[in-house]
Amino acid sequence: MKLKNLACSAVFFSILLIGHAQAQNIADTGWYVGGKLSQVDLELQYRSMDPLEFDGPMLEARGGFRFSPYFALESTLGLTPSGSTNSDYIDDSALLKFSTAAKLIAPVSDKVQLYANAGLALLSFAYETRDNYSYNDDTESYVGNCFLLGLGVEFEVAPHLILHVAYDSITGELEHSDDDYYNSNVDLDATFSQIGVGLHYQF
Numbered sequence: 001m002k003l004k005n006l007a008c009s010a011v012f013f014s015i016l017l018i019g020h021a022q023a024q025n026i027a028d029t030g031w032y033v034g035g036k037l038s039q040v041d042l043e044l045q046y047r048s049m050d051p052l053e054f055d056g057p058m059l060e061a062r063g064g065f066r067f068s069p070y071f072a073l074e075s076t077l078g079l080t081p082s083g084s085t086n087s088d089y090i091d092d093s094a095l096l097k098f099s100t101a102a103k104l105i106a107p108v109s110d111k112v113q114l115y116a117n118a119g120l121a122l123l124s125f126a127y128e129t130r131d132n133y134s135y136n137d138d139t140e141s142y143v144g145n146c147f148l149l150g151l152g153v154e155f156e157v158a159p160h161l162i163l164h165v166a167y168d169s170i171t172g173e174l175e176h177s178d179d180d181y182y183n184s185n186v187d188l189d190a191t192f193s194q195i196g197v198g199l200h201y202q203f
Contacts, residue, residue: 034200
């Protein structure tokens, strides 16, 4: 599944629904809070080795403050508690994401707006492997600060209630969380993509 193609389709579908939106002026300023359900893909690459691929649904809390019709600051906290990977040696895996980004907004009308955001994201990827010799479970995790870029569309479905469709891309390096681990000097190149749909309430 190619998330970029899904993102374009979702944004186009959202624009088609704009005519059914009701409501107040979407350009109101102030606090907003909501949530989002996403499908995420994460690829971890070490040198020329085959990448480790992870995917799954992410549940995300989202909130921010809109300073003007054209600018906002936004933070998100998302968790994929159990995803799937392309490795036969991983029993279970999870992904945590925290991001803070500046949001540049282009109002199209009083009911719809497009936006782009850029900022920083913290990714934490943990997985559990089984030792084939001792049959003991071993949990490892990689953490890193990354760069985030995103696009989205928002429109009102009821007074103060705004539906949004968003695509985010995150790139950076993840390091092993245990400095004493024998492989702690291994940095993994991380490529993260996410397509999601959510609602937020504008106060």
